[in-house]
Amino acid sequence: MISAIKVFRSTTVVPYDNIAMETFLTMHVQEGECILYLWQNQDTVVIGRNQNAWEECRVQRFRENRGHLARRLSGGGAVYHDLGNLNFTFASRRADHDPARQSEVILRAVRKLGIPAERTGRNDMEAGGRKFSGNAFYEHRGCCCHHGTLMVHVNLDRMEEALTVSVAKLRSRGVQSVRARVVNLRSFRPDLEIETLEACLTEAFGEVYGLKPEKLDSARLDGTEISLESARMASEEWILGRRIPFSAVMEERFPWGGVRLELTVRDGKVEEALCWSDAMNEQIIPAFGQALTGCPYDGEMLARRILDKTACLDPGMAAGVSRMILNQTDGADP
Amino acid sequence: MHFPKELKYTKTHEWVRFTDENTAYIGITDYAQDQLGDLVFVNLPAPGDALTAGESFADVESVKAVSDVNAPVTGTVEEVNEELADAPEKMNESPYDAWFVLASGITGTDELMDADAYEAMIASEA
Amino acid sequence: MEIRRTPLYEAHVRLGGRMVEFGGYEMPVQYPTGVIKEHMAVREACGLFDVSHMGEVLLEGPEAVKNLNHLLTNDYTVMEDGQARYSPMCNEQGGTVDDLIVYRISPERYFIVVNASNREKDVAWMRDHISGQVKLTDVSDSWGQIALQGPKAQEILEKLTEKENIPEKSYHALFDREVGGIPCIVSRTGYTGSDGFELYVPASRTEELWNLLLEAGREYGLIPCGLGARDTLRLEASMPLYGHELSETISPLTAGLGYFVKMDKPDFIGKAALEAAGKPAQRRVGLRALGRGIPREHQDVYFNGQKVGQTTSGTHCPYIGGPAAMAIIDLACGEIGTKVEVDVRGRRIEAEVVKMPFYKK
Structure with missing residues (x-):
């Protein structure tokens, strides 16, 4: 049961510091407590936990343009942040974690502004049929994080430029451009300021939980731990991910996201395997890669390994990837 | 599965949280709720009822079956968690918050185990 | 007796199924999702059952x-x-x-x-x-059987096979068809009270079909379901289970299955005995508890202090959100609305005879 609700507003617009703070708050939230963290990033592409950075945005060009590239801890696809966007994070323990209730806070706040907001599916919030908030989740050691964007007046030209890889890829995914699917809240309320939305969020937070939101005591923050995490978040190794000299690639787009498996095969055996994906389930993706490491390069055996090691995490996803491997290996050593 | 260090445990998978030497909250462990499955009903004693260590004082029902809950200690029921009767799923979601009774005048604590001993016992059962 | 395994045994273990003995087979009673979520998936989305143990x-x-x-x-x-x-x-x-x-x-x-x-x-x-x-x-032993049950079953099946391979009418099957390239019999039947299909598939290809269905159904919320949910679902739908509502000593007429007993047929095994016995003195009824508690099977039922019969099945039914039981009791107190008492482990709990099924789609 939630017995205390806390609000914390970030004072930086550097994505690595913000993500580090979010991680700290998530990992140190107390039993019976829910923390609402509000933060903004300057000109940043944030990719999902298991995405291939090189695939998702024109890394080089975007960075040359002084944009930040960051990788978050939750699954899902790439998003673009600038100061026209407000991010929210709900941190709580597993027993207190309640995505529906947390989403209700967001919806209530936006509706206070006279905007007809709705929750669609599990991960998005829309107004007028277009998305203004994309949500993602992760859990680590019994601590849960539910975070999302709130588009108030994001520069859509810059967003489109940052997120579009190629028109061909969009077509192959059978999806509309990002721009056609999203909407800024200012389209409904031209006078809306980030501060106004923040005030509504705090108010709605209190109303939904029936408690008085308190400011998080900053004495709880451990500067050393946060700055170490920030350095990790800013490292090339974390952002770009590992690259391996793969000799076999399997790829397929599923209803739940795209999957790309890269395998280094030597002497008929998988020496190393990496899996990239924009799927929301952040835990099963690295497990796909780990499951294959050490396995003989044989379609049947690889497919069975996937089922044996990952079906318990998500039966449908495991079955899909297992079938993909069977279809895309012809038995020959690559 | 977790077993908070500050609690005491029984062989029959109940936990005890002492608030002082003589008073404690009582509930069922994470392992117990996992084994029982989705809990849908709890039959609780009334304030003033006597508890005898090792004897049944309440029962819980999952979709499939009924199970007795033994008193981990001897004492008297001081307070009953009525909320639990309306929301038995709390025993699954949050077993260490979902206390059954607050007991006073406690004796008969010899058989209680600490978290490490309890965890070792479960590991050997599995 | 030696305990058998279905062609999906490994799949169940992999999925974290809690394996128990049932009908001579090692079967999953539930997966880590739990009986309630599995039950609700069948009522609101879709569930996948291994029923290969059926003969x-x-x-x-x-x-x-x-x-x-x-x-x-x-x-x-x-x-x-x-x-x-x-x-x-x-x-x-x-x-x-x-x-x-x-x-x-x-x-x-x-x-x-x-x-x-x-x-x-x-x-x-x-x-x-x-x-x-x-x-x-x-x-x-040559056949595996998978039940795909729930309102989304048709849509999921349509992803894997042509519409012409899917029977339109309930209690109809199409033989020699294929689903996802795997030969099978597609039957629009089930034991849950929700719409759905039972797919009979060669034992050697059961696991392949199981995985194809899990993959195709994921976006519709399909989850694997165990025998626990199968039991709560059939009870909620008031379907009899052999060994409970039916047995060597319980006649189909007592079990309220008169519709399936055609007394006007020239002859069938048991007809003479059923005729001789006349109208059964007891019959199967549905009970909903009014007091707090869950009536289970083999508990005595009382009317005005007199024992009038026994429950045959009883549990908490997740979709209707409360306990429900079936009982075989004296005809005289089987009227809808009659208040009876059930002895739930020493406590008399008031219950009401209600119309069956408890749940109807």
Whole structure:
């Protein structure tokens, strides 16, 4: 049961510091407590936990343009942040974690502004049929994080430029451009300021939980731990991910996201395997890669390994990837 | 599965949280709720009822079956968690918050185990 | 008796299924999702069950219909190919040997599905009681069976096969079809009270079909479901379960299955006994507890302080959100609305006789 609700507003617009703070708050939230963290990033592409950075945005060009590239801890696809966007994070323990209730806070706040907001599916919030908030989740050691964007007046030209890889890829995914699917809240309320939305969020937070939101005591923050995490978040190794000299690639787009498996095969055996994906389930993706490491390069055996090691995490996803491997290996050593 | 260090445990998978030497909250462990499955009903004693260590004082029902809950200690029921009767799923979601009774005048604590001993016992059962 | 495994045993273990013995098979009683979520998935989205433990028997020959009409209480004279028809199978005393489903493949070929725990008994019973130009074959070990149950079942199946391979009508099946390239019999039947299908598939390809269905159904919320949910679902839908509402000593008439007992047929095993017994003194009723507590099976039922019968099944039903039970009690207190008491482990709990089924889609 939630017995205390806390609000914390970030004072930086550097994505690595913000993500580090979010991680700290998530990992140190107390039993019976829910923390609402509000933060903004300057000109940043944030990719999902298991995405291939090189695939998702024109890394080089975007960075040359002084944009930040960051990788978050939750699954899902790439998003673009600038100061026209407000991010929210709900941190709580597993027993207190309640995505529906947390989403209700967001919806209530936006509706206070006279905007007809709705929750669609599990991960998005829309107004007028277009998305203004994309949500993602992760859990680590019994601590849960539910975070999302709130588009108030994001520069859509810059967003489109940052997120579009190629028109061909969009077509192959059978999806509309990002721009056609999203909407800024200012389209409904031209006078809306980030501060106004923040005030509504705090108010709605209190109303939904029936408690008085308190400011998080900053004495709880451990500067050393946060700055170490920030350095990790800013490292090339974390952002770009590992690259391996793969000799076999399997790829397929599923209803739940795209999957790309890269395998280094030597002497008929998988020496190393990496899996990239924009799927929301952040835990099963690295497990796909780990499951294959050490396995003989044989379609049947690889497919069975996937089922044996990952079906318990998500039966449908495991079955899909297992079938993909069977279809895309012809038995020959690559 | 977790077993908070500050609690005491029984062989029959109940936990005890002492608030002082003589008073404690009582509930069922994470392992117990996992084994029982989705809990849908709890039959609780009334304030003033006597508890005898090792004897049944309440029962819980999952979709499939009924199970007795033994008193981990001897004492008297001081307070009953009525909320639990309306929301038995709390025993699954949050077993260490979902206390059954607050007991006073406690004796008969010899058989209680600490978290490490309890965890070792479960590991050997599995 | 040696405990058998279905072709999906490994799949269950992999999925974290809690394995128990049932009907001579090691079966998953539930997955880590838990019975309630599994039950709700079937009512609101879709659930996938391994029912490979069920027995399958082929009855073939020019005198197949004649034998069916002799063995079973229902009438199989007028039927179309692909049609399925439920029936109790009685012993000479009018008790029930088993309850089963018969599919007509063609006028001289019938596919019979029996309860796992009764398979050997049924096959022996049928062999002893068939005659003339007819052949009986137990094909249980060649077939796996998967039940896809829930309002999204049709959509999921449509992702894997042509519409023409999906029966439109309930209690109809299409033989020699394929789903996802795997040969199977597609039957629009189930034991949950929700819409759905039962797919009969060669044992060697059961796991492949299981995985294809899990993959295709993921976006519709399909999850694997165990026997625990199968039991709560059938109880919520007030379907009898052999060994509970039916047995060697409980007649289909007592179990309230008179509709499936065609007394106007010239003859069938048990007819004479049922006729001689006349209107049964007891019958199956539905009970909803009014007091706090969950009536379970084999608990005594009282009316005005007198014992009038016993419960046969009872549990918490997740979709209707409360306990429900079935009981066999004296006809006189079987009226809808009658208040009775159930002895729930020493406590008398008030319950009301209610209309069955408890849940109807």
